Amino acid sequence: MTVYLVGAGPGDADLLTLRGASLLARADVVVYDRLIDTSVLELAGPGAELIDVGKRAGHSSSQGLINDLLVALGHSHECVVRLKGGDSFLFGRGGEEFEALESVGVRCEVVPGVTSAFAAPAVAGIPVTHRGLSHGVTVVTGHTQDGDFVDFRGLANPDLTLVVLMGAARRGAIAGELIEGGLDVATPVAVVEKAYMPGQRVVRCVLGELAAVEVAAPAVLVIGAVAELSYSHLQSVVAASARSAP
Numbered sequence: 001m002t003v004y005l006v007g008a009g010p011g012d013a014d015l016l017t018l019r020g021a022s023l024l025a026r027a028d029v030v031v032y033d034r035l036i037d038t039s040v041l042e043l044a045g046p047g048a049e050l051i052d053v054g055k056r057a058g059h060s061s062s063q064g065l066i067n068d069l070l071v072a073l074g075h076s077h078e079c080v081v082r083l084k085g086g087d088s089f090l091f092g093r094g095g096e097e098f099e100a101l102e103s104v105g106v107r108c109e110v111v112p113g114v115t116s117a118f119a120a121p122a123v124a125g126i127p128v129t130h131r132g133l134s135h136g137v138t139v140v141t142g143h144t145q146d147g148d149f150v151d152f153r154g155l156a157n158p159d160l161t162l163v164v165l166m167g168a169a170r171r172g173a174i175a176g177e178l179i180e181g182g183l184d185v186a187t188p189v190a191v192v193e194k195a196y197m198p199g200q201r202v203v204r205c206v207l208g209e210l211a212a213v214e215v216a217a218p219a220v221l222v223i224g225a226v227a228e229l230s231y232s233h234l235q236s237v238v239a240a241s242a243r244s245a246p
Ligand code: SAH
Pocket: 010, 011, 035, 084, 085, 086, 087, 088, 089, 090, 091, 092, 114, 115, 116, 117, 120, 164, 165, 166, 167, 192, 193, 194, 195, 196, 197, 217, 218, 219, 220
């Protein structure tokens, strides 16, 4: 009677951990989100029940309902896999689900996943830190559910890389605040769309142009000197990416 919060990685099943794959193979039931690739779901055993609680416009299961569902399943099934995109503890609400389960005595275990915050820059050949260019990386959301936005002016630091998740829609405001905070308009930016998914695309620009760049979600914004780099040996992935020069 355990619910496993399994991070599915950013897209293709190749980036799921071996532990995640073996739990999927023996799961009685799998509860999954919208961004989960079918290649990951196919790793579930033939007898597993698959439940989609994906959040789409006009159709969403609220977090409270998901928590209740997980609790009920945790009481009635031996092995429940709760699959989340990327890593469950990075903007995945994994903590809330863990709390809801443990508070009623359902055992819960977290299986880390490869987060898009690092996988998306990586597929574009961008190291999020690089000696001489970036001493660290800040991962931040561009959008919160309560409408309470992060003040990007306070995050303007040319020595650090900024990785923004859920930032596509507010990219213009984010760029504006970073520039107000002191970042140069010529700061390199890479927008990595649909990393490890069909339609993967990398767009390169500078901060001053970000508002005007077309972006398809899901996308990660990589802002800082490293965004100019492109170290990738995955030729087919790079070739599949459309890259628009600044
Ligand atoms: N827990 C997830 C993040 C969930 S928030 C993780 O660790 O990756 C959802 C946001 O993640 C999206 O808005 C987007 O910014 C980013 N994202 C998730 N999958 C992505 C992908 N395959 N390519 C690019 N961005 C992705």
